[in-house]
Amino acid sequence: MNRVLTLAKFNIGILLSQRTWFFLSWGLFALQISIYGSLMSKLVSTTKLPDYFFFYAIGLMVIIVFDSGADVGRHFVEHAHEGELPYFLSLPVSRRGFLASQALYGVVNTMAKVLPPLLGVLYFLGRLTVQGVVFSMLALFLLGLGISGIMVSFSFIAFKSVDIYSAVLASLSALLVRFSTIFYPLIIMPNFYSPVSSLNPLTYGADLTRWILGYDPSYLLNPTVAAVVVTAVAVGTLSLSAGIVDKIIEGVKAA
Amino acid sequence: MSLSFTREPKLFSNLNAVETLNLSKKYGKTDALRGLDFAVDQGEIMVILGPNGSGKTTLLMILCTILKPTSGTVKVMGLDVVEDGTRVREVMGIAFQEARGFWRHKPSSILRFHASMFDIDPVKRQDLIERTMKDLELWESKDKMFMHLSGGQAKRLETAKVFIQRPKLAIFDEPTSQVDLRGKRKIWDKIKELRDQGTTVIVATNEVREAEYLADRVTILHQGHRVVCDTIPRLKDAIAGGDVVEVDFEDPMSTKLAEDLKSLGGGLTLSPEGNQLRAKVSRAEDWVPKMASASYNLGAKISSIRISELSLDDVFLHVTGRGLEDQP
Numbered sequence: 400m401n402r403v404l405t406l407a408k409f410n411i412g413i414l415l416s417q418r419t420w421f422f423l424s425w426g427l428f429a430l431q432i433s434i435y436g437s438l439m440s441k442l443v444s445t446t447k448l449p450d451y452f453f454f455y456a457i458g459l460m461v462i463i464v465f466d467s468g469a470d471v472g473r474h475f476v477e478h479a480h481e482g483e484l485p486y487f488l489s490l491p492v493s494r495r496g497f498l499a500s501q502a503l504y505g506v507v508n509t510m511a512k513v514l515p516p517l518l519g520v521l522y523f524l525g526r527l528t529v530q531g532v533v534f535s536m537l538a539l540f541l542l543g544l545g546i547s548g549i550m551v552s553f554s555f556i557a558f559k560s561v562d563i564y565s566a567v568l569a570s571l572s573a574l575l576v577r578f579s580t581i582f583y584p585l586i587i588m589p590n591f592y593s594p595v596s597s598l599n600p601l602t603y604g605a606d607l608t609r610w611i612l613g614y615d616p617s618y619l620l621n622p623t624v625a626a627v628v629v630t631a632v633a634v635g636t637l638s639l640s641a642g643i644v645d646k647i648i649e650g651v652k653a654a
Numbered sequence: 655m656s657l658s659f660t661r662e663p664k665l666f667s668n669l670n671a672v673e674t675l676n677l678s679k680k681y682g683k684t685d686a687l688r689g690l691d692f693a694v695d696q697g698e699i700m701v702i703l704g705p706n707g708s709g710k711t712t713l714l715m716i717l718c719t720i721l722k723p724t725s726g727t728v729k730v731m732g733l734d735v736v737e738d739g740t741r742v743r744e745v746m747g748i749a750f751q752e753a754r755g756f757w758r759h760k761p762s763s764i765l766r767f768h769a770s771m772f773d774i775d776p777v778k779r780q781d782l783i784e785r786t787m788k789d790l791e792l793w794e795s796k797d798k799m800f801m802h803l804s805g806g807q808a809k810r811l812e813t814a815k816v817f818i819q820r821p822k823l824a825i826f827d828e829p830t831s832q833v834d835l836r837g838k839r840k841i842w843d844k845i846k847e848l849r850d851q852g853t854t855v856i857v858a859t860n861e862v863r864e865a866e867y868l869a870d871r872v873t874i875l876h877q878g879h880r881v882v883c884d885t886i887p888r889l890k891d892a893i894a895g896g897d898v899v900e901v902d903f904e905d906p907m908s909t910k911l912a913e914d915l916k917s918l919g920g921g922l923t924l925s926p927e928g929n930q931l932r933a934k935v936s937r938a939e940d941w942v943p944k945m946a947s948a949s950y951n952l953g954a955k956i957s958s959i960r961i962s963e964l965s966l967d968d969v970f971l972h973v974t975g976r977g978l979e980d981q982p
Contacts, residue, residue, distance in 0.1 A: 402771055405767075405770050405771060406771065409767050416758065481757070482750075482752055482754050483754060483756065485720050485750060485754060486750065486754035488719070488720045489718045489719070489748050490771050491740060491743040491744040491771065492740065492743075492771075493739070493740045494739070496740075
């Protein structure tokens with residue numbers, strides 16, 4: 400366990416030394432919420448959907464969580480292509496321990512990118528409570544673990560071809576973000592759109608976070624179902640990625 | 655072609671640090687290792703000699719659990735590399751063929767991280783790192799980032815990880831490629847020092863000089879097979895004709911002279927220009943006077959004669975039919 404923490408600490412140290420990315424992420428969020436968030440909340444009819452600005456802000460945070468989760472997969476692939484993966488795989492840590500260290504890296508990455516925007520938005524909207532922040536971060540954290548698990552599970556593709564991996568990631572990102580309740584609630588979606596969105600883990604993560612932060616529950620999925628789905632996805636995809644790291648991924652090919 | 659197996663691996667004996675039995679590894683349809691039986695005694699330096707593509711690196715990657723065998727059994731210090739991967743990694747250290755660093759980290763920080771992962775005593779850690787870096791002439795580069803190190807410095811840093819770790823089994827994959835002559839000698843001496851402290855060492859190389867300097871025993875790999883394994887003197891003795899005579903003539907040799915020299919025995923190789931001759935003979939002191947006499951009788955003028963012992967390259971040539979440097 401100690402070695403897993405040492406490995407995670409080392410990777411997190413590298414992450415935190417790249418502060419520019421955090422400032423860029425926060426800046427992008429601020430830009431998007433202040434320009435597009437304001438515009439969108441005026442365009443969307445308030446009679447059908449109350450407080451769209453708040454709805455949109457939480458959606459943006461789910462996107463940040465998604466991107467941070469995807470970062471874990473990319474980070475894993477970068478290790479392989481910069482030659483660091485064989486070194487990490489030669490260290491006295493079990494493969495699951497290695498994955499756990501990557502997950503811890505992902506958690507810190509997600510927390511660092513999401514917490515400041517979350518605090519800012521909740522403060523701006525007058526909804527800032529300790530309880531709300533703690534539980535919404537927990538929901539986003541679980542969602543982030545699930546996304547990380549999906550991305551690491553897909554990363555073995557990168558060992559065959561980075562191009563295919565990038566294409567899969569881009570497609571997955573486009574589909575998951577659009578076919579979800581990140582920007583619109585399920586109940587106002589067209590019939591052809593909502594069934595697909597209800598299969599998407601981002602839908603459950605976004606609605607659960609909104610419920611925790613006090614958004615009108617009549618526009619959201621059942622919070623118990625959402626919590627169960629988000630937890631199940633986190634546990635399921637992490638187990639899948641652990642199996643893949645353990646059984647399939649090899650660090651280097653050499654003849 | 656005669657293959658010599660003067661010392662069979664003592665498979666799955668408690669005395670062996672490393673044992674493989676019928677080990678195979680495939681990459682798709684390509685066989686990198688084909689039923690390899692291989693054993694390393696505890697406390698020895700085993701050099702694996704072979705050209706690129708012979709399966710050296712694949713074998714090392716399986717030993718350090720990065721690659722999984724396609725079939726066969728592999729044990730390191732009695733531990734199965736598939737079943738007990740984490741415990742295997744606790745007892746071994748590897749210096750990779752390509753230096754593995756972190757671009758924006760300084761050498762001392764990379765070594766500190768490595769030492770912390772292998773539970774090196776924190777009190778002794780800094781001193782050990784400083785001493786090893788000084789021994790390998792890396793101390794002057796301690797403030798450079800990894801990405802600014804030269805190829806040779808990065809390679810020395812890669813080997814330094816194993817030297818500070820002092821594992822039970824140390825693996826070096828081409829430890830001195832890109833390193834200058836002075837640096838090579840320092841690394842070789844550190845590897846011997848490691849062996850003297852009780853570590854079992856495996857060195858994979860395609861450099862004959864490195865193998866001759868380091869090896870307690872040599873295993874020659876060719877196309878995924880172990881062709882031969884023994885001490886260097888025994889390997890050389892196993893080849894008929896222990897001396898190599900190289901003769902330079904002032905002019906190309908006549909056909910008659912070539913035929914006369916062939917009749918003296920020994921394996922002859924003639925240069926394309928016809929004025930250089932290389933002969934592998936049992937006793938140079940007997941063969942040279944006869945060769946000189948035959949040349950004098952036919953009026954061929956000799957400009958130089960060099961007599962040397964067989965090299966490992968000759969051994970490789972003998973057992974595989976191709977020289978180390980002829981390989982693709």
